Amino acid sequence: xxxxxQTLKQSAVVAGLLAGTGxxxxxxxxxxxxxxxxxxxxxALKALGAAGAPTESGDVTLTAPDIxxxxxxxxxxxxxxxxxxxxxxxxxxxxxxxxxAVFNVNDAIEPSFATRAKMGQSSDVYALAITADGKAHYAKxxxxxxxxxxxx
Amino acid sequence: MGDPMxxxxxxxxxxxxxxxxxxxxxxxxxxxxxxxxIVPAWHIQDVKASLNGKEVFSCExxxxxxxxxxxxxxxxxxxxxDKLSVTWTDNKGDTRTDEATVS
Numbered sequence: 001x002x003x004x005x006q007t008l009k010q011s012a013v014v015a016g017l018l019a020g021t022g023x024x025x026x027x028x029x030x031x032x033x034x035x036x037x038x039x040x041x042x043x044a045l046k047a048l049g050a051a052g053a054p055t056e057s058g059d060v061t062l063t064a065p066d067i068x069x070x071x072x073x074x075x076x077x078x079x080x081x082x083x084x085x086x087x088x089x090x091x092x093x094x095x096x097x098x099x100x101a102v103f104n105v106n107d108a109i110e111p112s113f114a115t116r117a118k119m120g121q122s123s124d125v126y127a128l129a130i131t132a133d134g135k136a137h138y139a140k141x142x143x144x145x146x147x148x149x150x151x152x
Numbered sequence: 153m154g155d156p157m158x159x160x161x162x163x164x165x166x167x168x169x170x171x172x173x174x175x176x177x178x179x180x181x182x183x184x185x186x187x188x189x190i191v192p193a194w195h196i197q198d199v200k201a202s203l204n205g206k207e208v209f210s211c212e213x214x215x216x217x218x219x220x221x222x223x224x225x226x227x228x229x230x231x232x233x234d235k236l237s238v239t240w241t242d243n244k245g246d247t248r249t250d251e252a253t254v255s
Contacts, residue, residue, distance in 0.1 A: 036197075036212070036214040036215075072218060072219065073218045073219075074218070075222075077224070092216060095216050096182055097214055097215070097216065099214050099216075100213070100214055100216040100217060101211060101212065101213045101214065101216075101217055102211060102212040102213075103209075103211040103225070104209075104210045104211060104212075106208070106209075107228070108203070108206075108208035108209070108227060108228055108229065109208055109209050109225060109226065109227060109228065110167065110225075110226035110227075110228060112225070112226050113211075113223070113224065113225050114222070114223070114224035114225075115217060115218075115221060115222055115223050115224070116217065116218035116221065116222050117216050117217055117218060118178075118180060118215075118216050118217070118218055119216075120182075
């Protein structure tokens with residue numbers, strides 16, 4: 001039998017999921033970080049503890065192709081000239097889980113990273129720099145995908 | 153334990169550009185197998201790099217990073233001859249470390 005406390009806790013979890021997706025109550029991935037499980041960009045940001053609404057910034061540079069022929073391998077590069085950046089994030093808006101990667105920035109590293117991501121369909125790609133004061137600055141670019149990289 | 157990583161670290165001025173190619177399936181958890189069951193996610197979730205034994209870089213990945221992932225980052229203050237090691241850990245607890253010399 002469930003105690004009242006358990007019931008309340010579970011309904012809170014489900015409510016949170018529903019609020020995040022608006023559609024799918026099921027939890028597809030059992031990954032240990034809320035941020036990576038988040039379905040939308042805002043949820044991912046919340047889970048990472050970013051404060052306030054992200055602002056578009058010319059100091060964040062996102063390099064991505066206009067058209068990706070193969071959604072399984074989309075080269076993405078991000079760099080920023082903002083001071084005091086703590087984390088750099090890559091997000092794909094229409095992926096099942098928006099967050100692709102989190103790079104932690106420290107004094108020994110330049111905030112400039114490149115990797116390759118999978119994209120399920122054409123979508124906006126966001127590069128986000130979170131500074132020490134919790135503010136999020138972003139750059140975005142639309143990438144058209146000819147062949148999706150998530151299903152199959 | 154996966155196959156070895158390919159690591160290239162090139163020093164220029166007072167910093168080094170590090171390029172890593174890892175060998176990993178990076179299963180997204182979205183795909184279905186022939187009988188319609190979802191193939192469970194299997195991906196690298198944590199990558200760390202250290203220069204001469206001191207950790208300089210870390211990142212976290214979701215399943216949306218491509219198969220056989222590529223990673224590039226820039227380490228400040230690295231010189232030719234420095235030892236750079238890269239470690240990844242996947243969501244099954246598997247881990248691999250490889251080392252390269254900055255050139």
